[in-house]
Amino acid sequence: MAKTQNFKTESQKLLHLMTHSIYTQKEIFLRELISNASDAIDKRHYLSLTDELVESDTYEIWITPNEADNKLVIADNGIGFTEEELVENLGTIAQSGSKAFLEKIENKEIDIIGQFGVGFYSSFMVAKEVIVETRSPYAKSGYRWSSSGEDSYTIEEIDRTEIGTTIILHLRDDDEENEENFSKFANEYTIKSLVKKYSDYVRYPINMMVKKTEDKKEKLEKETLNQMIPIWKKAKAEIKEEEMFAFYKHQFSDFEDPLKVIHTDVEGMLTYTALLFIPKKPAYDFYSEHYEKGLQLYSKGVFIQNKNKDLIPDYFKFVKGLVDSADLSLNISRELLQHDRQLKKIASHLEKKIKSELENMLLHDREQYIKFYDAYKITLKYGLYDQFGMNKEKLQDLILFKTSKSDEYISFKEYIERKPEEQKSIYYATGKSKQSILSLPQMDVMKEKDYEVLLFTDDIDEFMIQVLQSYQDVPFKSIQQGESDLIDDTKKKDLKKKEKENKDILSSIKEALKDKVKDVKLSARLKGSAVCLVSGEGLSLEMEKILKQMPNQNEVHAEKILEINPDHELFTALKSIYDKDHEKINDYASILYHQALLIEGLPIEDPTEFANNLVKLMIESSKL
Numbered sequence: 001m002a003k004t005q006n007f008k009t010e011s012q013k014l015l016h017l018m019t020h021s022i023y024t025q026k027e028i029f030l031r032e033l034i035s036n037a038s039d040a041i042d043k044r045h046y047l048s049l050t051d052e053l054v055e056s057d058t059y060e061i062w063i064t065p066n067e068a069d070n071k072l073v074i075a076d077n078g079i080g081f082t083e084e085e086l087v088e089n090l091g092t093i094a095q096s097g098s099k100a101f102l103e104k105i106e107n108k109e110i111d112i113i114g115q116f117g118v119g120f121y122s123s124f125m126v127a128k129e130v131i132v133e134t135r136s137p138y139a140k141s142g143y144r145w146s147s148s149g150e151d152s153y154t155i156e157e158i159d160r161t162e163i164g165t166t167i168i169l170h171l172r173d174d175d176e177e178n179e180e181n182f183s184k185f186a187n188e189y190t191i192k193s194l195v196k197k198y199s200d201y202v203r204y205p206i207n208m209m210v211k212k213t214e215d216k217k218e219k220l221e222k223e224t225l226n227q228m229i230p231i232w233k234k235a236k237a238e239i240k241e242e243e244m245f246a247f248y249k250h251q252f253s254d255f256e257d258p259l260k261v262i263h264t265d266v267e268g269m270l271t272y273t274a275l276l277f278i279p280k281k282p283a284y285d286f287y288s289e290h291y292e293k294g295l296q297l298y299s300k301g302v303f304i305q306n307k308n309k310d311l312i313p314d315y316f317k318f319v320k321g322l323v324d325s326a327d328l329s330l331n332i333s334r335e336l337l338q339h340d341r342q343l344k345k346i347a348s349h350l351e352k353k354i355k356s357e358l359e360n361m362l363l364h365d366r367e368q369y370i371k372f373y374d375a376y377k378i379t380l381k382y383g384l385y386d387q388f389g390m391n392k393e394k395l396q397d398l399i400l401f402k403t404s405k406s407d408e409y410i411s412f413k414e415y416i417e418r419k420p421e422e423q424k425s426i427y428y429a430t431g432k433s434k435q436s437i438l439s440l441p442q443m444d445v446m447k448e449k450d451y452e453v454l455l456f457t458d459d460i461d462e463f464m465i466q467v468l469q470s471y472q473d474v475p476f477k478s479i480q481q482g483e484s485d486l487i488d489d490t491k492k493k494d495l496k497k498k499e500k501e502n503k504d505i506l507s508s509i510k511e512a513l514k515d516k517v518k519d520v521k522l523s524a525r526l527k528g529s530a531v532c533l534v535s536g537e538g539l540s541l542e543m544e545k546i547l548k549q550m551p552n553q554n555e556v557h558a559e560k561i562l563e564i565n566p567d568h569e570l571f572t573a574l575k576s577i578y579d580k581d582h583e584k585i586n587d588y589a590s591i592l593y594h595q596a597l598l599i600e601g602l603p604i605e606d607p608t609e610f611a612n613n614l615v616k617l618m619i620e621s622s623k624l
């Protein structure tokens with residue numbers, strides 16, 4: 001009995017777009033249907049390795065254009081659909097390509113249908129009715145699914161024994177300005193050229209029965225329309241860039257050319273071909289938990305798995321692509337594959353290859369590398385930090401920073417090479433922007449010394465540096481944390497002396513601030529500025545900020561040390577006020593502390609107190 005059901009809302013939206021499409025490149029529907037057919041055969045082929053019932057002698061796709069009936073039929077002997085799968089796969093859109101497409105379309109970027117794999121529904125651009133007849137080896141009968149692309153579809157049981165799927169398109173005749181009353185997609189030559197154009201590398205034969213004249217007699221003969229050579233099996237020199245880019249866009253549902261193609265053929269102890277791509281931009285779900293890394297896996301051209309996670313480390317998870325190896329034993333389950341030694345070796349090769357390609361790019365094509373780095377720096381930095389810095393050696397040379405001196409990115413290596421001989425640390429400072437870092441009081445001494453400071457403007461930066469600690473034995477040092485290492489011995493002695501002389505006022509300020517600060521000190525790192533806040537050796541102020549944004553981390557505190565510039569006029573003023581009236585120092589201490597918080601970009605703990613103290617001060621100064 002036939003059952004009619006409604007499409008899910010999202011599908012209806014997509015279908016509406018398809019049936020009313022004014023899109024000119026309607027022809028891409030054929031590429032989509034052939035690609036589905038090829039995937040379905042892949043699945044059956046893979047299952048047949050462990051299940052005899054599923055096996056077939058041949059794996060083929062057949063296309064039959066029919067002008068008389070204005071029809072186009074595409075048949076495959078792939079895995080077919082069960083009834084549930086028809087509902088699940090053709091009644092809803094599960095696939096990410098279509099979802100991304102729908103999102104784009106909401107922004108009216110209509111002309112991009114061809115660049116997304118919108119899949120099966122694209123057939124409604126050319127057909128007024130679509131019928132799917134199918135049989136899965138796991139179903140008790142065959143089924144017919146049909147729809148005219150409105151709100152609903154119908155499913156009924158049919159007699160069908162052969163495993164696979166036949167898609168019948170009743171074509172529209174209205175979208176051609178020709179005299180004929182059939183669509184151009186019912187025409188043999190149109191279809192042949194479209195198969196060549198879009199599907200030449202499909203690995204299974206795409207066949208058509210064509211009329212041949214021999215000895216003046218017409219007869220029907222099978223013709224295979226595609227070359228069937230997977231693009232990665234062709235000699236590198238033979239692949240045109242354009243062809244490679246088209247393959248990438250289609251295979252990995254991107255609508256832009258890749259930023260980088262890595263094509264490698266390895267022969268010897270281990271034999272494989274890998275075709276890797278770095279997308280120009282992170283996939284739309286790249287930063288969500290739904291993003292799945294991985295490479296497609298083939299064995300001698302037979303598809304095994306869509307996303308093999310073990311082939312790509314997390315820190316290169318932006319890499320897309322495929323691996324084809326003759327060394328993988330085929331009748332192995334996907335679970336066992338995880339422990340496959342060959343696979344581990346390939347993964348380790350690929351990791352080295354990607355790394356060296358990136359290093360090369362950094363060395364020889366800086367402009368391209370910067371594009372790459374801007375797109376994926378967070379992933380690389382996180383990779384360095386992850387697992388207690390286990391992979392830091394591998395990644396540290398791929399990391400770049402802008403600096404207080406230059407808007408160009410530099411690497412740690414370059415920093416070390418151009419720093420003055422006597423400079424003993426790699427300095428960095430953390431802040432929201434270059435501007436906010438440059439105006440930090442702690443920058444005074446750096447400017448005076450003419451030292452370069454790395455600008456840490458991403459949240460991850462400071463966490464990353466905690467695991468890195470040093471580069472080529474030169475330690476990293478925050479200019480906002482701990483003792484400044486720029487003070488020479490005479491200065492230190494001088495400072496000690498001044499601290500002794502001013503012991504009372506410093507301890508009064510400290511007392512006034514109670515547990516807000518761990519210490520109040522005189523500073524040798526400040527030049528033009530009056531005060532600054534530095535953190536002790538543990539958690540930095542910046543890390544406190546980041547951690548505070550996380551749930552249940554409100555109690556984290558960096559040790560704060562208030563540093564006062566003894567050479568600043570303000571300190572002289574403080575002293576004279578203190579001498580006149582010890583009590584006054586309390587208000588001043590609070591203002592100083594809040595000011596220092598503001599400069600560091602930290603929230604003021606008690607805005608009212610701060611404002612009241614300022615007001616008090618203004619009134620007093622007016623009375624002078």
Ligand code: ADP
Nearest residue numbers: 036037040078080081089095117119120121165
């Ligand atoms: P996708 O990009 O996932 O192929 P489609 O909308 O084109 O999206 O197809 C949805 C799903 O329907 C596919 O993922 C696949 O599971 C199933 N499917 C499509 N065509 C076929 C076919 N010819 N044989 C078997 N299953 C198919």
